[in-house]
Amino acid sequence: MGASRTSFAKLQRDRAKKAKAAAKRERRLTGENDVETDEPTVEPTGFLPEGEELSADQLLRLVEELHADFEAKRIDFDTFEERKTELFARISVD
Incomplete structure (x- = not known):
């Protein structure tokens, strides 16, 4: 064969x-x-509220919004990576 x-x-x-x-x-x-792009770039001011507990659903929604902002070029790559790292750190702690 x-x-x-x-x-x-x-x-x-x-x-x-x-x-x-x-x-x-x-x-x-x-x-x-x-x-x-015609849309302004969103700066990372207060992306995640400090000390506030977020549910898994809220964290997943934030991840989805982050990816949508990056794909629509509302944020640059550095901001995307910074926020993604912040989100994943929050996910791993919870």
Whole structure:
């Protein structure tokens, strides 16, 4: 019995992933990621209330909102990483 061959769909997925990675790498190198948006950037002032207990549902909602803000380019990558770290630290403590 011979080894089964990779399906055409899998090959297409692999090619798409490689193309997406190459496009992302190109955008990073050319600086196209710094696109101006009409929406103002939200600063990390008081992102999480200190000392306030948050439920798991509230923490998950905050994670979802954080990702939505980053994807909509309302916050920059540094702010995203800072807030994500803060959220994950809160999640691990609770």
